[in-house]
Amino acid sequence: MATTHAVTGLLSVISEPSELRPGDRVRLYLESARARNTVRGYRSSFNQFRAWCASAELQTLPAAPETIALYLGANAGRLKASTLEHHLSAIAKAHKAARDTIRRSGRTC
Numbered sequence: 001m002a003t004t005h006a007v008t009g010l011l012s013v014i015s016e017p018s019e020l021r022p023g024d025r026v027r028l029y030l031e032s033a034r035a036r037n038t039v040r041g042y043r044s045s046f047n048q049f050r051a052w053c054a055s056a057e058l059q060t061l062p063a064a065p066e067t068i069a070l071y072l073g074a075n076a077g078r079l080k081a082s083t084l085e086h087h088l089s090a091i092a093k094a095h096k097a098a099r100d101t102i103r104r105s106g107r108t109c
Helices: 002-013 022-033 036-056 065-075 081-104
Strands: none
Touching: 022 081, 036 065, 036 081, 065 081
């Protein structure tokens, strides 16, 4: 898959994981772990969460559990349960990617 090759190529140029910006870490994790359409969906869902956090002046990464609950509650009336689950999965994947990168760089969460 072209996305996987692009991720592999980018990783080969980077000597230290700490050289990646947080957004790059999330993108690399998501793109290497999922099919292209799923990645697009996760990216869109996470960007919606990020925009909501910015408008509410709340931290995106790491987000407090209360922030995630507020986000899901704010969207419960307009989104289907399956869509909310997709958003929650995207948020969880982004947090896992950020946490894994921090661990690899020698820092603890």
